[in-house]
Amino acid sequence: ETQRAEVVGELRDNLAPLAREAAAIGVTLAVEPLNRYETSVLNTVAQSLDALAPLLGAGVGLALDTYHLNIEEKRPADAVRAAGAAIAHVQVCGSDRGAVGDDHTDWPEMLRALDDAGYRGVLGLESFTGENATIAVAASVWRPLAASQDDLAARSIAHLRALGA
Numbered sequence: 001e002t003q004r005a006e007v008v009g010e011l012r013d014n015l016a017p018l019a020r021e022a023a024a025i026g027v028t029l030a031v032e033p034l035n036r037y038e039t040s041v042l043n044t045v046a047q048s049l050d051a052l053a054p055l056l057g058a059g060v061g062l063a064l065d066t067y068h069l070n071i072e073e074k075r076p077a078d079a080v081r082a083a084g085a086a087i088a089h090v091q092v093c094g095s096d097r098g099a100v101g102d103d104h105t106d107w108p109e110m111l112r113a114l115d116d117a118g119y120r121g122v123l124g125l126e127s128f129t130g131e132n133a134t135i136a137v138a139a140s141v142w143r144p145l146a147a148s149q150d151d152l153a154a155r156s157i158a159h160l161r162a163l164g165a
């Protein structure tokens with residue numbers, strides 16, 4: 001925990017000048033909690049809200065990615081509600097990084113949670129292709145997630161639209 005406090009302090013110190021600059025020019029930096037296999041610093045919404053508390057507002061918010069929420073949060077939709085007004089950006093994909101709707105995520109509930117949080121921004125579809133070796137290794141894509149990337153995107157959009165997103 002001592003080490004965590006040091007790391008969080010360093011994060012705040014280094015982010016503060018960027019946050020001021022971002023706020024001054026009307027840009028919001030969106031900090032994304034990542035799953036435990038990618039970082040040990042910010043895994044959950046609660047950790048992120050705590051670590052970034054002094055900086056949240058104009059200039060700094062959270063980027064929430066349903067892939068990471070599914071791994072780290074006990075109840076992803078509740079984590080979205082807890083993030084509330086701090087949400088600056090949202091990335092969506094299936095729980096396996098595949099198409100939205102092909103997975104076990106409760107998408108109607110996730111969209112309700114985003115509404116409850118007051119989020120009105122874009123839903124950015126984030127997936128990866130195994131066809132690029134560097135990306136495949138970085139994102140652990142060891143098998144195709146869909147027939148094609150276009151197919152993955154099209155099915156995701158169709159599913160979200162059918163739910164009213």
Ligand SMILES: [Mn+2]
Binds near residue numbers: 032065091
């Ligand atoms: Mn992401």
